[in-house]
Amino acid sequence: MIESPLAAKTLFAIGPVPITTPVVVTWGLMAALTLAGWLATRSLTLVPSRHQAVLELIVGAVEDQIRSTMRVAPHPYLSMLGTLFLFILTANWSSLVPGVEPPTAHIETDAALGLIVFIAIIYFGVRARGLVGYLKTFAQPSIVMIPLNVVETITRTFSLIVRLFGNVMSGVFIIGIVLSLAGLLVPIPLMALELLIGAIQAYIFTVLAMVFIGSAVSDGRPQGNKEGNGS
Amino acid sequence: MNWIEIVSIFAATITVSFGAVGPALSEGRAVAAALDAIARQPEAAGVISRTLFVGLAMIETMAIYCLVIALLVLFANPFVH
Numbered sequence: 001m002i003e004s005p006l007a008a009k010t011l012f013a014i015g016p017v018p019i020t021t022p023v024v025v026t027w028g029l030m031a032a033l034t035l036a037g038w039l040a041t042r043s044l045t046l047v048p049s050r051h052q053a054v055l056e057l058i059v060g061a062v063e064d065q066i067r068s069t070m071r072v073a074p075h076p077y078l079s080m081l082g083t084l085f086l087f088i089l090t091a092n093w094s095s096l097v098p099g100v101e102p103p104t105a106h107i108e109t110d111a112a113l114g115l116i117v118f119i120a121i122i123y124f125g126v127r128a129r130g131l132v133g134y135l136k137t138f139a140q141p142s143i144v145m146i147p148l149n150v151v152e153t154i155t156r157t158f159s160l161i162v163r164l165f166g167n168v169m170s171g172v173f174i175i176g177i178v179l180s181l182a183g184l185l186v187p188i189p190l191m192a193l194e195l196l197i198g199a200i201q202a203y204i205f206t207v208l209a210m211v212f213i214g215s216a217v218s219d220g221r222p223q224g225n226k227e228g229n230g231s
Numbered sequence: 232m233n234w235i236e237i238v239s240i241f242a243a244t245i246t247v248s249f250g251a252v253g254p255a256l257s258e259g260r261a262v263a264a265a266l267d268a269i270a271r272q273p274e275a276a277g278v279i280s281r282t283l284f285v286g287l288a289m290i291e292t293m294a295i296y297c298l299v300i301a302l303l304v305l306f307a308n309p310f311v312h
Contacts, residue, residue: 004302004307006306006307007306068278162295162296162299165299166292166295166296166298167295170295170298200284201288204284204285208285208288
Protein backbone atom coordinates (compact mmCIF):
# COMPACT_ATOMS: atom_id res chain seq x y z
CA MET A 1 0.00 0.00 0.00
CA ILE A 2 2.54 2.58 1.14
CA GLU A 3 6.13 2.26 0.12
CA SER A 4 8.90 2.39 2.68
CA PRO A 5 9.98 5.93 3.63
CA LEU A 6 13.55 4.68 3.96
CA ALA A 7 13.85 3.73 0.28
CA ALA A 8 14.22 6.21 -2.57
CA LYS A 9 12.81 5.66 -6.02
CA THR A 10 15.37 5.31 -8.79
CA LEU A 11 14.52 7.43 -11.80
CA PHE A 12 17.33 6.54 -14.19
CA ALA A 13 20.99 5.58 -14.10
CA ILE A 14 24.09 7.29 -15.43
CA GLY A 15 26.44 4.39 -16.01
CA PRO A 16 26.66 2.44 -12.74
CA VAL A 17 25.30 5.35 -10.64
CA PRO A 18 21.55 5.22 -10.01
CA ILE A 19 19.93 8.65 -9.91
CA THR A 20 17.02 8.83 -7.45
CA THR A 21 14.17 11.32 -7.22
CA PRO A 22 15.60 13.28 -4.23
CA VAL A 23 18.84 13.85 -6.15
CA VAL A 24 16.96 15.35 -9.09
CA VAL A 25 14.84 17.55 -6.79
CA THR A 26 17.95 18.66 -4.86
CA TRP A 27 19.76 19.67 -8.04
CA GLY A 28 16.64 21.48 -9.25
CA LEU A 29 16.45 23.40 -5.96
CA MET A 30 20.14 24.22 -6.10
CA ALA A 31 19.78 25.52 -9.64
CA ALA A 32 16.71 27.57 -8.68
CA LEU A 33 18.40 29.05 -5.61
CA THR A 34 21.57 29.86 -7.53
CA LEU A 35 19.60 31.47 -10.33
CA ALA A 36 17.48 33.46 -7.87
CA GLY A 37 20.58 34.61 -6.01
CA TRP A 38 22.31 35.63 -9.24
CA LEU A 39 19.27 37.50 -10.50
CA ALA A 40 18.68 39.24 -7.17
CA THR A 41 22.25 40.40 -6.66
CA ARG A 42 22.90 41.34 -10.31
CA SER A 43 22.20 45.03 -9.90
CA LEU A 44 22.79 46.06 -6.30
CA THR A 45 22.49 49.76 -5.56
CA LEU A 46 23.20 51.88 -2.51
CA VAL A 47 19.58 52.98 -2.32
CA PRO A 48 17.78 49.61 -2.31
CA SER A 49 15.04 48.77 -4.75
CA ARG A 50 12.07 46.72 -3.63
CA HIS A 51 13.70 43.35 -4.32
CA GLN A 52 16.94 44.37 -2.73
CA ALA A 53 15.11 45.50 0.42
CA VAL A 54 13.59 42.01 0.81
CA LEU A 55 17.02 40.48 0.25
CA GLU A 56 18.63 42.75 2.82
CA LEU A 57 15.85 41.90 5.27
CA ILE A 58 16.65 38.15 4.97
CA VAL A 59 20.42 38.62 5.23
CA GLY A 60 19.99 41.01 8.15
CA ALA A 61 17.72 38.58 9.99
CA VAL A 62 20.24 35.74 9.64
CA GLU A 63 23.03 38.09 10.70
CA ASP A 64 21.14 39.21 13.82
CA GLN A 65 20.38 35.60 14.69
CA ILE A 66 24.04 34.61 14.41
CA ARG A 67 25.09 37.61 16.48
CA SER A 68 22.63 36.88 19.28
CA THR A 69 23.20 33.10 19.29
CA MET A 70 26.96 32.79 18.81
CA ARG A 71 28.00 36.17 20.28
CA VAL A 72 30.76 36.62 17.71
CA ALA A 73 31.06 38.72 14.59
CA PRO A 74 28.70 37.05 12.09
CA HIS A 75 30.59 37.58 8.86
CA PRO A 76 32.63 34.30 8.55
CA TYR A 77 29.57 32.13 9.22
CA LEU A 78 26.90 34.11 7.39
CA SER A 79 27.23 32.55 3.95
CA MET A 80 27.24 28.94 5.12
CA LEU A 81 24.46 29.21 7.70
CA GLY A 82 22.31 31.42 5.50
CA THR A 83 22.62 29.02 2.57
CA LEU A 84 21.83 26.10 4.86
CA PHE A 85 18.69 27.83 6.14
CA LEU A 86 17.44 28.87 2.71
CA PHE A 87 18.12 25.45 1.21
CA ILE A 88 16.33 23.53 3.98
CA LEU A 89 13.43 25.97 3.90
CA THR A 90 12.94 25.64 0.13
CA ALA A 91 13.47 21.88 0.37
CA ASN A 92 10.78 21.55 3.06
CA TRP A 93 8.39 23.80 1.15
CA SER A 94 9.03 22.12 -2.20
CA SER A 95 6.16 19.75 -1.31
CA LEU A 96 3.88 22.63 -2.36
CA VAL A 97 4.72 21.84 -5.98
CA PRO A 98 2.48 18.94 -7.02
CA GLY A 99 4.35 15.69 -7.55
CA VAL A 100 7.49 16.84 -5.78
CA GLU A 101 8.48 15.13 -2.56
CA PRO A 102 10.77 17.18 -0.30
CA PRO A 103 14.33 15.81 -0.55
CA THR A 104 14.74 16.29 3.21
CA ALA A 105 12.16 13.51 3.69
CA HIS A 106 14.92 11.07 2.68
CA ILE A 107 17.66 10.42 5.19
CA GLU A 108 20.48 10.67 2.63
CA THR A 109 19.88 14.39 2.04
CA ASP A 110 19.72 15.07 5.77
CA ALA A 111 22.87 13.04 6.31
CA ALA A 112 24.66 15.18 3.73
CA LEU A 113 23.47 18.37 5.46
CA GLY A 114 24.47 17.02 8.86
CA LEU A 115 27.89 16.08 7.50
CA ILE A 116 28.35 19.66 6.27
CA VAL A 117 27.63 20.93 9.79
CA PHE A 118 29.93 18.29 11.33
CA ILE A 119 32.84 19.33 9.10
CA ALA A 120 32.06 23.02 9.61
CA ILE A 121 32.25 22.58 13.41
CA ILE A 122 35.72 21.05 13.11
CA TYR A 123 36.84 23.58 10.47
CA PHE A 124 35.74 26.66 12.38
CA GLY A 125 37.00 25.21 15.67
CA VAL A 126 40.45 24.55 14.20
CA ARG A 127 40.51 27.94 12.51
CA ALA A 128 39.60 29.78 15.71
CA ARG A 129 41.93 27.93 18.10
CA GLY A 130 44.48 26.06 16.03
CA LEU A 131 44.60 22.27 15.81
CA VAL A 132 46.09 21.73 19.27
CA GLY A 133 43.78 24.26 20.85
CA TYR A 134 40.74 22.62 19.29
CA LEU A 135 41.83 19.14 20.40
CA LYS A 136 42.37 20.50 23.90
CA THR A 137 38.69 21.44 24.17
CA PHE A 138 37.88 17.73 24.20
CA ALA A 139 39.78 17.41 27.48
CA GLN A 140 37.67 20.02 29.23
CA PRO A 141 36.74 20.24 32.05
CA SER A 142 38.97 17.25 32.86
CA ILE A 143 40.83 14.57 30.93
CA VAL A 144 38.29 11.93 31.99
CA MET A 145 35.73 13.59 29.74
CA ILE A 146 37.52 12.83 26.44
CA PRO A 147 35.43 9.77 25.44
CA LEU A 148 32.21 11.51 26.40
CA ASN A 149 33.08 14.61 24.42
CA VAL A 150 34.02 12.59 21.35
CA VAL A 151 30.77 10.62 21.55
CA GLU A 152 28.81 13.83 22.06
CA THR A 153 30.31 15.40 18.95
CA ILE A 154 29.08 12.47 16.87
CA THR A 155 25.69 11.95 18.50
CA ARG A 156 24.65 15.58 18.29
CA THR A 157 25.25 15.52 14.53
CA PHE A 158 23.29 12.29 14.36
CA SER A 159 20.38 13.78 16.29
CA LEU A 160 20.47 16.79 13.96
CA ILE A 161 20.08 14.42 11.01
CA VAL A 162 17.37 12.28 12.56
CA ARG A 163 15.38 15.29 13.80
CA LEU A 164 15.10 16.87 10.36
CA PHE A 165 14.45 13.52 8.68
CA GLY A 166 11.84 12.41 11.21
CA ASN A 167 9.86 15.64 11.18
CA VAL A 168 9.70 16.12 7.43
CA MET A 169 9.25 12.43 6.63
CA SER A 170 6.47 11.96 9.19
CA GLY A 171 4.63 14.91 7.67
CA VAL A 172 4.85 13.46 4.16
CA PHE A 173 3.87 10.04 5.50
CA ILE A 174 0.82 11.34 7.41
CA ILE A 175 -0.39 13.29 4.38
CA GLY A 176 -0.04 10.14 2.27
CA ILE A 177 -1.98 8.03 4.78
CA VAL A 178 -4.79 10.61 5.18
CA LEU A 179 -5.00 11.01 1.41
CA SER A 180 -5.35 7.26 0.89
CA LEU A 181 -7.92 6.90 3.70
CA ALA A 182 -10.06 10.04 3.41
CA GLY A 183 -9.59 11.31 -0.11
CA LEU A 184 -8.96 14.50 -2.02
CA LEU A 185 -8.77 17.94 -0.30
CA VAL A 186 -8.94 16.43 3.22
CA PRO A 187 -5.17 16.69 3.97
CA ILE A 188 -5.02 20.45 3.21
CA PRO A 189 -4.99 21.50 6.92
CA LEU A 190 -2.25 18.96 7.49
CA MET A 191 -0.29 20.44 4.59
CA ALA A 192 -0.63 23.89 6.16
CA LEU A 193 0.71 22.46 9.42
CA GLU A 194 3.50 20.87 7.42
CA LEU A 195 4.51 24.28 6.07
CA LEU A 196 4.79 25.59 9.63
CA ILE A 197 6.80 22.55 10.72
CA GLY A 198 9.07 22.89 7.68
CA ALA A 199 9.88 26.50 8.56
CA ILE A 200 10.44 25.69 12.22
CA GLN A 201 12.69 22.75 11.40
CA ALA A 202 14.77 24.84 8.98
CA TYR A 203 15.13 27.46 11.71
CA ILE A 204 16.02 24.89 14.35
CA PHE A 205 18.57 23.12 12.16
CA THR A 206 20.29 26.44 11.48
CA VAL A 207 20.16 27.60 15.09
CA LEU A 208 21.56 24.31 16.38
CA ALA A 209 24.35 24.47 13.79
CA MET A 210 25.04 28.00 15.09
CA VAL A 211 25.08 26.78 18.69
CA PHE A 212 27.47 23.91 17.89
CA ILE A 213 29.84 26.06 15.84
CA GLY A 214 29.62 28.78 18.47
CA SER A 215 30.56 26.35 21.23
CA ALA A 216 33.52 25.10 19.17
CA VAL A 217 34.67 28.66 18.50
CA SER A 218 34.09 30.49 21.75
CA ASP A 219 33.62 27.84 24.46
CA GLY A 220 31.10 29.78 26.49
CA ARG A 221 33.39 32.57 27.59
CA PRO A 222 32.02 36.11 27.33
CA GLN A 223 33.24 37.52 24.04
CA GLY A 224 32.70 41.23 24.63
CA ASN A 225 36.04 42.23 23.10
CA LYS A 226 35.48 40.32 19.86
CA GLU A 227 32.05 41.72 19.21
CA GLY A 228 33.12 44.99 17.66
CA ASN A 229 29.97 47.09 17.89
CA GLY A 230 29.10 45.94 21.40
CA SER A 231 25.41 45.34 20.72
CA MET B 232 2.06 -14.33 8.45
CA ASN B 233 4.58 -15.64 10.90
CA TRP B 234 5.44 -14.70 14.45
CA ILE B 235 8.23 -12.25 13.64
CA GLU B 236 5.92 -10.00 11.64
CA ILE B 237 3.18 -10.06 14.29
CA VAL B 238 5.67 -9.19 17.01
CA SER B 239 7.16 -6.47 14.81
CA ILE B 240 3.82 -4.72 14.37
CA PHE B 241 3.17 -4.87 18.12
CA ALA B 242 6.67 -3.60 18.83
CA ALA B 243 6.17 -0.66 16.46
CA THR B 244 2.85 0.39 18.00
CA ILE B 245 4.15 0.05 21.54
CA THR B 246 7.30 2.01 20.64
CA VAL B 247 5.34 4.93 19.20
CA SER B 248 2.73 5.02 21.97
CA PHE B 249 5.19 4.88 24.85
CA GLY B 250 7.62 7.15 23.05
CA ALA B 251 4.92 9.81 22.84
CA VAL B 252 4.24 9.90 26.59
CA GLY B 253 7.53 11.31 27.88
CA PRO B 254 7.99 14.05 25.27
CA ALA B 255 4.32 15.06 25.60
CA LEU B 256 4.62 15.56 29.35
CA SER B 257 7.91 17.39 29.15
CA GLU B 258 6.82 19.61 26.25
CA GLY B 259 3.77 20.56 28.28
CA ARG B 260 5.98 21.55 31.20
CA ALA B 261 8.34 23.49 28.95
CA VAL B 262 5.54 25.45 27.29
CA ALA B 263 3.90 26.13 30.66
CA ALA B 264 7.16 27.48 32.06
CA ALA B 265 7.74 29.63 28.98
CA LEU B 266 4.21 31.07 29.12
CA ASP B 267 4.72 31.82 32.78
CA ALA B 268 7.94 33.65 31.99
CA ILE B 269 6.34 35.60 29.13
CA ALA B 270 3.43 36.58 31.39
CA ARG B 271 5.88 37.93 33.94
CA GLN B 272 8.15 39.62 31.43
CA PRO B 273 6.34 40.35 28.16
CA GLU B 274 9.29 42.39 26.86
CA ALA B 275 11.49 39.27 26.83
CA ALA B 276 8.99 37.29 24.73
CA GLY B 277 11.27 37.16 21.67
CA VAL B 278 14.23 35.62 23.43
CA ILE B 279 12.06 33.25 25.47
CA SER B 280 10.12 31.91 22.50
CA ARG B 281 13.32 31.46 20.49
CA THR B 282 14.86 29.42 23.28
CA LEU B 283 11.56 27.59 23.72
CA PHE B 284 11.53 26.52 20.06
CA VAL B 285 15.04 25.12 20.26
CA GLY B 286 14.24 23.34 23.52
CA LEU B 287 11.02 21.89 22.14
CA ALA B 288 12.94 20.58 19.14
CA MET B 289 15.42 18.91 21.48
CA ILE B 290 12.61 17.26 23.46
CA GLU B 291 10.75 16.29 20.32
CA THR B 292 13.83 14.45 19.08
CA MET B 293 13.06 11.71 21.63
CA ALA B 294 9.65 11.09 20.06
CA ILE B 295 11.23 11.21 16.60
CA TYR B 296 13.77 8.58 17.65
CA CYS B 297 10.90 6.29 18.65
CA LEU B 298 9.20 6.96 15.31
CA VAL B 299 12.37 6.11 13.42
CA ILE B 300 12.81 2.90 15.41
CA ALA B 301 9.19 1.95 14.68
CA LEU B 302 9.75 2.59 10.97
CA LEU B 303 12.93 0.53 11.03
CA VAL B 304 11.01 -2.31 12.66
CA LEU B 305 8.21 -2.06 10.09
CA PHE B 306 10.09 -1.36 6.87
CA ALA B 307 13.71 -2.37 7.39
CA ASN B 308 13.36 -5.29 9.75
CA PRO B 309 16.60 -7.32 9.61
CA PHE B 310 14.80 -10.54 10.54
CA VAL B 311 12.15 -10.41 7.80
CA HIS B 312 13.23 -11.29 4.27
